[in-house]
Amino acid sequence: MYDSPVSRLPAAPLPASAQARLVAVGRGPINLHRSLAHAPAMLAPMLDLIHAVRYESAVARVYREILICRIAQIEGSDYELAHHLPMARDAGVDARQLEQLDHWAEADCFSAAERAVLSYAEHLGTGVPWDAAGLDDHFSPAEQTELTVAGATYVAVARILRSLEVRIDDHLR
Incomplete structure (x- = not known):
């Protein structure tokens, strides 16, 4: 059923901009990122939102x-x-x-x-x-x-x- 080890979609390379964003916060790509890499225009704002929730929130x-x-x-x-x-x-x-x-x-x-x-x-x-x-x-x-x-x-x-x-x-x- 799976064409790739990460999801039901074939593997896609992570865009350099996404890789740089992850490196900047000391993280490597996860399967979610690798799956969303098919749509770089969707991946970028998703990363921004998740990183804001994780690193820029005032909530404990x-x-x-x-x-x-x-x-x-x-x-x-x-x-x-x-x-x-x-x-x-x-x-x-x-x-x-x-x-x-x-x-x-x-x-x-x-x-x-x-x-x-x-x-x-x-x-x-x-x-x-x-x-x-x-x-x-x-x-x-x-x-x-x-x-x-x-x-x-x-x-x-x-x-x-x-x-x-x-x-x-x-x-x-």
Whole structure:
């Protein structure tokens, strides 16, 4: 079924501009980048957006990672989980929280701010109502905007990954 080791599409070379962008932040290309390389005009702004979410956000990384991991669970994105569970650990999310992420509403290991973020992840991923007051209590309007963009970005990424059947990178298997 696969013509390439990265996705359902044949392999495409990474544009030099994308390679330079990744080198600038100390990263190598991953299968998502290699899959999007067929459309360099789409890859460039996608990299810019993902890098802004990752490196230029005022929202603490722990909140961004639990948001992304919960959205990955909702979307059934094993690829995103393979990448972001280690990032969540590095950000300080403890093992118990990661184990309870899919049952966060019943778990007692999340702070009020984390619960507000997880409620918002549920809203972004499924459209259910969320705890707007909780977001207001813990996050500024700018931070709420960043959480919205981060969450919506990773909903989109999950759907791109699923549609292109992007394989989990070998180093994460």
